[in-house]
Amino acid sequence: MTDARPTETRLRIAKFGIGAVVRHRIYPFRGIVFDVDPVFDNTEDWWLAIPEEARPRKDQPFYHLLAENAETEYVAYVSEQNLVPDTSGESLRHAGIPEMFERDPGGTYRMRDRTAN
Structure with missing residues (x-):
């Protein structure tokens, strides 16, 4: 007899939001969050390319x-x-940031308004 109950998926609330500045906990890079997937949403080949x-x-x-x-x-x-929060306060230099974000006087990055004129 098989269990006919649907597989339960537990979704967690994302720790970082859009505009959060983060750094990798192992590798020496940092960045700004511009999108979040609640669970893995890339290719299986991408995932398998990471050492087990x-x-x-x-x-x-x-x-x-x-x-x-x-x-x-x-x-x-x-x-x-x-990922861990980047608390350095240093500005990011990524060329894509000005197109997507604006930075307020307090140093917080916010998404630019993308409504059509």
């Missing part, structure tokens, strides 16, 4: 970041378990 010992769980929020390290700027997709 470092592979994150899929049942957690994943963040799209405008990311940067000392050498370059890029877009990153990172699990919540691998």
Whole structure:
């Protein structure tokens, strides 16, 4: 006899919101959150390319970041378990930020209003 109950998925509330400045807990990069997936939503090939010992769980929020390290700027997709708040107060230099965000006098990044004129 098989269990006919639907598989239960537990969604967690994302720890970081849009505009949060975060850094990776292991690798030397930081970035700004521009989108959040409540659970893993990338390709299986992407997930399997991560070494098994470092592979994150899929049942957690994943963040799209405008990311940067000392050498370059890029877009990153990172699990919540691998992010911590960036409390440095340093501005981010990513070229995509001015298009998506504005920074208030207190240093907080907010999404730009994208309504049509």
